[in-house]
Every structure is written in C-alpha cells, then in structure tokens.
Amino acid sequence: MLVNQFLILAAGLFALGVYGLLVRRNIVLILLSVELMLNAVNINLIAFEAMIRSSDAVGQVFAIFVITVAAAEVGIGLAIVLMIFRNRKSANVDDMSLMRW
C-alpha cells in the first residue's frame, strides 16, 4: 500500500469538510463538517505512523489526542448551540447577526 493513497483520501475528506463548513447554514451541520475535517487529520496521522513505525507509536498517540479534543469541542459546541437556540429560537447562522455591523 502506498502512503499517498491514504493521504489523498484524507485530502478529499478534508476538502468535503471545508465545503460543508462554508455551505451549511445550520450550526449542528457545521459542527458535523468540522468532525469530518478532524477525521481526515486522524487518517493522515495513522498513515504516517504506519510509514515510519516509531518505537512509541507517536502517530497513534496524537490521533488519540485529536479524538479527545474533538469530543471536548463537540460538547462545548452543542452547549453553545443550545444556549443560542434558547435565546434566539433558531439554529441558523444567518440569524445570528447581533455582533455584526
């Protein structure tokens, strides 16, 4: 297996995440796109670890760190979404123009 096939797959997944981030208007769907991008990064880390095979599995340890931070991000993100929804009765980012001039 080439390293490139994994890197190009991850690049495709990352580009899809960027597209979703820019196009979606619902906050929950934007967070889903961010998860897609973080997962692409994980594929890269695991592929590089399989390429270099370090003695203490550096790539896999960092993938675990990325997964942990992503879980924290989703928890906080959804708490903020709930708060905004409670105050403004909408989950659409176009409605959140309070701090825009």
Place this chain on the structure above:
Amino acid sequence: MTFAEWLSEPANWVFAVLGVLVLASGFRVVTARNVVHAALFLVAALGGSAALFLLLSAEFVAWVLVLVYIGAVIVLFLFGIMITRAPTGYDKTLDADRKLWPAALSVIMFVTLAWASIDAFGARVVADLGEPTTTETIGLSLLGRFVIPFEVVSFVLLAALIGGVTIARRDLEPAEEEQRRAV
C-alpha cells in the same frame, strides 16, 4: 509502481472499497437535505475510517474511534438535532444559496494537498505492517514520553465538562430564584 501492480495487492482492494465508502458518505454528510441523515452518514464515514485504521494496524485507535465517535459524539449530535428542533424533513434553508465559490475553494484545496503529497512521498509505501501496534505500546507511550500532554488533555476534558454544564444550564428568572430560596 504501475496500476496493475497496485491492483495485485489484496489490501488495496479493501482500501478501494473502504475509500469509496468513506468519500461517498462524507459527500452525503455535506449535501444531505435531512439533518438526521447527515448525522447517520457521518457514522458510515467514521466506521469506514475505523476500518482503514485496522488496515493500517492501528487497532486501539480504531476501537477508540468507534467507542468515542460512533458511541458518544453521534448520540450527542442527535440530541442536539432533536433539542434544537432542527427541521428533520427537507429544508431548503439548510444550505447557503451560493455554492460555486465554496465548491471551487474546496476543489483547489484538494488539488493542492494531493499535489503536495504526491510531490513529497511519490512511491513510498507503508512499511511492512506485520504485527499490529499493541495497546501496551500506546499505554507506555501515553504515560511515559507523552505524560504531560496526556495530563493537559485530561484537564481540557474537565474544563469542557464544567464549561458545557455552565453554558447549557438555564438561568433562573429572578422570581423563580426568590421562590427557590424561600423553600
């Protein structure tokens, strides 16, 4: 390496199937017209990447991905979708009207990344995989060389826990507060 040589390796067939699955469900995540469907397609994309991790002999990370993402994060997302009463049927306000520039930007990003990785790694192959990485190796690494990042990440999780509860908690109205204090 020619394409015929690439095809002669059985692991590459598995990769091709999983890659198509991951990319197709990733595409549906960002295009699905139904919010719940988008979350469920993310399950397929993450399951496919967990299988790719198994292919790359990263067994522990693959199961962590299944447990944390498919087990916990997706459930959290479904809760978020239901609590915000996002329209679960077809809804045209889910997407922006103009899609040309985002599409062009993501295509440019993909081409740049793909070109850079082909330029940098050319025909380098994944090293002879042999034995999968054991959980023992990862555990020793986490509590040895990476013990400080490990503790920092645990602190991040604690902060996220407290922050999530504080942000999502509904503040009581002054009258309610008074009533509660009187009891």
